[in-house]
Amino acid sequence: MELKEYWSDSYHSSDFKLTRIGFVAIRFRWLVTLLIIGIAGWIAVDWWVLDPAHFQLIWKIRLITGAMLTPLLPLSYLCKLNRRWMVASLYFLLGILLTFNLVGLWSFRDGAPIPIGYVAFPYFLLALLSVLPLPVKSGLRVALVVTLAVLGTDYWLDRHSLHNGALLDRLWLLLCFSLAMIWVQAGQLRMLLDLYRESTRDPLTRLMNRRLFMRQLEQAQRDSRHQPFTLILFDLDRFKRINDEHGHLMGDEVLVRVATTLGDIFGPDATLARFGGEEFIVLLPNTTLEQGLRRAETLRLAVESQPVENPLGEGEITVTLSAGVVEGRHDSKLQVLLNQVDEALYDAKRNGRNCVQAAA
Numbered sequence: 001m002e003l004k005e006y007w008s009d010s011y012h013s014s015d016f017k018l019t020r021i022g023f024v025a026i027r028f029r030w031l032v033t034l035l036i037i038g039i040a041g042w043i044a045v046d047w048w049v050l051d052p053a054h055f056q057l058i059w060k061i062r063l064i065t066g067a068m069l070t071p072l073l074p075l076s077y078l079c080k081l082n083r084r085w086m087v088a089s090l091y092f093l094l095g096i097l098l099t100f101n102l103v104g105l106w107s108f109r110d111g112a113p114i115p116i117g118y119v120a121f122p123y124f125l126l127a128l129l130s131v132l133p134l135p136v137k138s139g140l141r142v143a144l145v146v147t148l149a150v151l152g153t154d155y156w157l158d159r160h161s162l163h164n165g166a167l168l169d170r171l172w173l174l175l176c177f178s179l180a181m182i183w184v185q186a187g188q189l190r191m192l193l194d195l196y197r198e199s200t201r202d203p204l205t206r207l208m209n210r211r212l213f214m215r216q217l218e219q220a221q222r223d224s225r226h227q228p229f230t231l232i233l234f235d236l237d238r239f240k241r242i243n244d245e246h247g248h249l250m251g252d253e254v255l256v257r258v259a260t261t262l263g264d265i266f267g268p269d270a271t272l273a274r275f276g277g278e279e280f281i282v283l284l285p286n287t288t289l290e291q292g293l294r295r296a297e298t299l300r301l302a303v304e305s306q307p308v309e310n311p312l313g314e315g316e317i318t319v320t321l322s323a324g325v326v327e328g329r330h331d332s333k334l335q336v337l338l339n340q341v342d343e344a345l346y347d348a349k350r351n352g353r354n355c356v357q358a359a360a
């Protein structure tokens with residue numbers, strides 16, 4: 001995982017963004033449930049700890065806070081579809097909880113001893129938020145909001161406290177908790193990204209696997225509007241023979257080399273995947289059938305003209321491929337397109353291999 005991927009989700013792929021937000025939404029829902037139960041349930045503790053005058057006010061504040069958090073539960077189902085909803089819900093949660101903290105502390109303005117639960121609440125909140133796999137930039141924003149809220153509360157309740165050592169003490173503690181929160185969040189983000197890559201990448205070529213490709217294809221079709229897109233499905237010729245005659249290590253080397261050539265030929269606009277054993281697929285957005293055929297031919301020539309060296313130093317071999325090409329539109333049925341391109345590839349094999357065939 002690269003450093004910039006820890007920093008901001010703008011460096012994540014759109015598919016991982018959705019995966020992460022779905023994960024955050026589930027954890028967020030559990031967090032809100034826990035907070036609603038905890039905040040309302042704490043009334044029992046307050047009943048024991050507080051004097052009746054304080055208790056009369058506090059139990060209502062707790063119930064109102066719990067009620068205000070409740071809409072976040074159904075909203076968390078929408079959040080998994082949209083990052084903006086997720087961010088808005090998170091800040092709504094922070095707003096409610098920090099206001100609860102402010103009003104709770106304000107209720108002790110008469111000098112009554114403040115129970116530890118009220119003083120420690122912002123730190124407790126930071127600890128709870130560490131369950132969300134947020135990038136560092138988002139974690140810093142959350143920490144900043146909590147710190148400013150603590151400073152604002154201090155200022156509002158007791159202007160002098162901003163100038164004494166106790167404030168420094170609180171800031172130091174906030175910094176420690178914030179760093180711990182960001183550290184745990186980044187660790188979770190890393191774990192999630194590693195698992196995501198393991199489950200969506202082919203371990204040999206590092207290209208995306210069939211499952212992720214199908215999701216990308218559905219998305220690309222939705223985005224294509226009235227522009228055509230092209231699919232190229234290709235398969236290495238007589239690959240079994242390469243394995244049998246030169247060994248599996250050589251077979252693996254050929255697959256890796258072809259994957260590299262694919263990246264070089266098609267560039268960042270194309271979506272490339274290993275579709276099966278020695279079968280690869282390419283999705284080209286905004287591309288007509290004629291353009292797709294030309295690009296498939298370029299690939300075929302490139303692979304043919306670059307012999308692959310045996311990793312054990314036992315000479316080199318020439319590899320060829322056969323390809324099928326089909327053009328799709330936003331209203332095409334994907335399963336039909338995949339069948340057509342598969343048929344075209346089969347025709348290319350029947351026509352003698354090492355050639356490109358358009359779908360009928």
Ligand SMILES: Nc1nc2c(ncn2[C@@H]2O[C@H](COP(=O)(O)OP(=O)(O)OP(=O)(O)O)[C@@H](O)[C@H]2O)c(=O)[nH]1
Nearest residue numbers: 235236237238239240241243248251252277278349
């Ligand atoms: N080395 C290696 N071989 C693989 C891998 N995945 C699949 N294969 C082999 O790919 C071969 C595919 O053979 P076939 O499906 O018979 O096709 P082919 O020999 O390429 O023949 P045509 O497709 O008709 O040209 C099988 O021998 C598989 O074992 C892999 O990851 N590494």
